Amino acid sequence: MNVAQISRHVHYIGVNDRTLHRFESLWPLPLGVSYNSYLVTGGDKIAVIDGVEAGHALKQIEHINRLTDGRAPDYLVINHMEPDHSGAISLLLNAYPDMVIVGNTQTVNMVAGYYGIEAPTMTVKDGDTLPLGGDVALSFHFTPMVHWPETMMTFLACDGVLFSGDGFGCFGALNGAVVDTDMDATRYFPEMIRYYSAIVGKYGRFVQRALTKLKSLEISTLASTHGPVWRERMREVGAYYDRMSRYEPFDNGVTIVYGSMYGNTELMVEEAAATLAARGVKDIAVHNAAISDLSYILADIFTHKGLIIASPTYSETLFPPIKSVVDALVTRGMKDRVTGLIGGHTWAPQAVKVMDALLQDTGMEIVSGSVSFKQAPSQDALAAVRELASAIADRL
Numbered sequence: 001m002n003v004a005q006i007s008r009h010v011h012y013i014g015v016n017d018r019t020l021h022r023f024e025s026l027w028p029l030p031l032g033v034s035y036n037s038y039l040v041t042g043g044d045k046i047a048v049i050d051g052v053e054a055g056h057a058l059k060q061i062e063h064i065n066r067l068t069d070g071r072a073p074d075y076l077v078i079n080h081m082e083p084d085h086s087g088a089i090s091l092l093l094n095a096y097p098d099m100v101i102v103g104n105t106q107t108v109n110m111v112a113g114y115y116g117i118e119a120p121t122m123t124v125k126d127g128d129t130l131p132l133g134g135d136v137a138l139s140f141h142f143t144p145m146v147h148w149p150e151t152m153m154t155f156l157a158c159d160g161v162l163f164s165g166d167g168f169g170c171f172g173a174l175n176g177a178v179v180d181t182d183m184d185a186t187r188y189f190p191e192m193i194r195y196y197s198a199i200v201g202k203y204g205r206f207v208q209r210a211l212t213k214l215k216s217l218e219i220s221t222l223a224s225t226h227g228p229v230w231r232e233r234m235r236e237v238g239a240y241y242d243r244m245s246r247y248e249p250f251d252n253g254v255t256i257v258y259g260s261m262y263g264n265t266e267l268m269v270e271e272a273a274a275t276l277a278a279r280g281v282k283d284i285a286v287h288n289a290a291i292s293d294l295s296y297i298l299a300d301i302f303t304h305k306g307l308i309i310a311s312p313t314y315s316e317t318l319f320p321p322i323k324s325v326v327d328a329l330v331t332r333g334m335k336d337r338v339t340g341l342i343g344g345h346t347w348a349p350q351a352v353k354v355m356d357a358l359l360q361d362t363g364m365e366i367v368s369g370s371v372s373f374k375q376a377p378s379q380d381a382l383a384a385v386r387e388l389a390s391a392i393a394d395r396l
């Protein structure tokens with residue numbers, strides 16, 4: 001792995017993971033993931049920023065030793081305690097027993113709770129600065145709930161580098177280059193939407209607070225814990241996070257997500273998709289919720305302004321994969337999507353009622369004319385679904 005120098009005082013010392021199937025045991029990683037870590041040198045003291053997942057500790061230590069000729073780092077700054085970044089702490093401390101852990105009160109408590117480590121630690125407050133010697137100094141900026149309550153970001157003013165934790169991160173291992181100026185980073189943007197919608201999507205208002213707070217810093221490089229280091233496309237990445245955290249869609253496309261045991265609900269969905277296409281909607285994503293992974297469904301819902309959810313009644317409630325999708329939308333506080341509901345049943349017309357009730361407290365716009373149909377779709381039911389799809393097209 002490349003221990004690239006990314007600025008005057010910073011080297012990349014992170015690792016790639018191309019073997020983990022599911023991030024957090026939930027989210028597929030077809031392009032892998034990187035756990036980014038950084039080494040700050042050039043002052044009297046050496047600081048490691050962020051850790052890696054436990055199974056990759058030896059690689060991180062090897063990177064550090066290569067750059068320091070065996071001199072132990074003085075500090076380990078922990079911006080975020082989720083174990084994909086903190087898992088290697090115990091092994092790092094075995095390698096460098098005098099290294100001081102730097103974090104806020106919550107971080108230090110979590111270090112003790114997860115790993116039984118009590119000392120040596122340095123507790124910092126929001127806005128504190130840690131001088132490393134010469135013009136090299138780190139300042140700490142608390143950004144709670146991006147993605148956990150202890151989350152903070154660390155700024156190296158002399159290089160303009162913001163170590164942003166999960167903020168501005170994305171799925172996808174690094175393929176040789178580390179900084180976006182040295183690669184075509186286009187492939188990471190869909191993985192950024194999928195990462196955000198799966199991992200951080202519930203915390204939009206906290207991301208907005210962090211974005212406001214960061215305006216006072218003169219940032220030229222975003223060094224997050226996942227994905228490329230952003231420099232050339234930093235503003236574009238900031239705009240993506242701003243948009244996603246305001247739940248603002250990227251386009252006027254429509255996501256259709258459905259469940260169908262025997263093909264009847266699917267017939268209704270096909271009719272809706274054909275109607276939308278005939279009305280000029282170009283970007284239509286159709287997901288069978290029993291097949292598509294939830295993260296891809298959520299990424300499309302974060303992308304598109306329109307949404308249709310279609311479910312059979314199942315055990316007098318929703319078809320389970322659709323229940324997962326609806327729960328995920330409620331959990332994330334999804335809003336501002338023009339949404340149509342379709343429900344099928346054999347004897348108990350529950351699906352539309354349940355979806356409607358669950359989505360009531362979100363800010364999603366449920367289009368009137370929800371369609372509930374019995375058994376196989378009748379001509380009247382197909383006409384009703386065409387009307388619903390047209391009403392959605394009118395609103396895009």
Ligand code: FEO
Pocket residue numbers: 080082084085147148166225226
């Ligand atoms: Fe990459 Fe919230 O950990």
